[in-house]
Amino acid sequence: MPPSDPVNDANRVMAADKAAVSRALNLVEDKRSEAHDRVTELLASLKDAPKALGGHRVGLTGPPGVGKSTLASAVARAARARARTVGVVAVDPSSVQSGGSLLGDRVRMSFDPSDEGLFVRSLATAGEVGGLAYAANSAVRVLAAAYDMVMIETTGVGQSEIDIVHVADTVVLVIQPGSGDVLQFLKAGIMEIPDILVVNKADHDELARRAVADLRGALRTAHAVGASGREDGDWETPIIATSATKDTGIEELIDALDAHREHLEPTLAARRRQGEVQWALDLFTRKHGEHGVATLHGLAELTARAERELDEGETPLSLCERLSREYVATLRQTS
């Protein structure tokens, strides 16, 4: 690896220099431990970005085949038309197994490569269940320092979408008319209530109307069974019918994203801090398992500590490293 200058790299990322953003994401995807150290330094430098709240982090989730990529593409175009810069990161679980149909989707995501205000990257989750929390989490932080809006696209339903909550400000669940299984997950309270619901492929008025009505019913049932959502009652999840191919509903979706971002403003910093705490704990647990958590006095104690030390300027990655050294030292002392 060439010698690094994290402050300079971070400054170029924050200036939305496409080559610098691209190099930063290469680093994020690099699994070698030298790369980890450099990601830690880079993210620490990004932390001090002048743009206090960074880009709006939007998670797009839902089953495969509902047209999330086409929708992301349409939203990105419309946001660019509003003179906003956009970064997109697609987390593609199927690319590992088959390179099949979802890759086809990816290709349908058509962007102008000469547009300096638009950046698109696909990340393979390399077969990791819940793999979003690692490379993708860092990738989102890089993009959010560079662009006004960051979309994270993941394929999931049920428990696999949990991770996106730790990294997205606004979670958008995308389904298509006839997505009865997703409605069942919502109704059963197995799936969290999203911030915004989109019925994509709503090309026919009648089908779209029925799908929106079904969703409204499902949300009512979900609330009735006590399903969890991140909002505390004063945000009502809007349901928006879109047709990414016919370009309808896209402006309405952007308006809803803006409304949610505005709604979040007073709590956004706290919410992101909570996501970082969770990320640090996930990293540590992944590295040292339940025994590591127990040795460092349990999850409640570790959570309180992560909150305190992140407030004092630690980053999730560096905190994880420090906890790791402490764990190993503790084991050695007790011999």
Place this chain on the structure above:
Amino acid sequence: MPPSDPVNDANRVMAADKAAVSRALNLVEDKRSEAHDRVTELLASLKDAPKALGGHRVGLTGPPGVGKSTLASAVARAARARARTVGVVAVDPSSVQSGGSLLGDRVRMSFDPSDEGLFVRSLATAGEVGGLAYAANSAVRVLAAAYDMVMIETTGVGQSEIDIVHVADTVVLVIQPGSGDVLQFLKAGIMEIPDILVVNKADHDELARRAVADLRGALRTAHAVGASGREDGDWETPIIATSATKDTGIEELIDALDAHREHLEPTLAARRRQGEVQWALDLFTRKHGEHGVATLHGLAELTARAERELDEGETPLSLCERLSREYVATLRQTS
């Protein structure tokens, strides 16, 4: 805890003594470490059961609301009518959050409590993603020592159903007509191809015919994109339309289960051994994380070792304990 006599307990479980089975499952659900030791002893004693291959372990999976519990209930009744004994374990993720709609499902599972040849238990996964591998895995081993057929019912789609593969001999995916989202997961290769596909709630001939045709198409696409399944080409996943409420298709499903069990016969012991290896590695990784795996020379080395030591009579739980002690000792030596 009262003093234990694992050999006696195991003998009573193998004699399908309902009170003993019930006590064994209480032990399995107990999270205290004394209980862990006793589960280890119990499972080790069950290992030497005279019934060489134990009960047929059938996993029922699919989205909520498709009627898996009613189906399990109908299959259990029909199996009892064929003079087979049956154990059912339902893993219910929603019971943690809401105690809501799925609990309603559970109550609809009606069994004769005085029937000594039928045992039903619901396990809460306590919010653990992939929690199946722990208590449920032991529970299935207990029930398989006692009964001719064990059904494990889980709610999942996509990556959350992976675990069931490590514990079930035969995986049955249950959907209902109009389960387009599940079809998309299959087609995209994100979901493993099951051993048997059931279209439940097939009360109307026309809808059922169309659903079966859709599934056949989805399986073709799944094979074309190279989706994985556990079979190596010589088992063609049957698609069976059932109506648990009208009691149609149930005999056909039992025949398909028997056919799959017979098909598995030559490889069943190896497949279960593979599941135990995976279980031991999952347990160790959960306890000590990636650092534990790396310290004990990586996943390939650990897998080979687990295969060897399980062949020599170790159980997954005791192997995990031994690896754990070795890991901690290694850390101390290198100080």
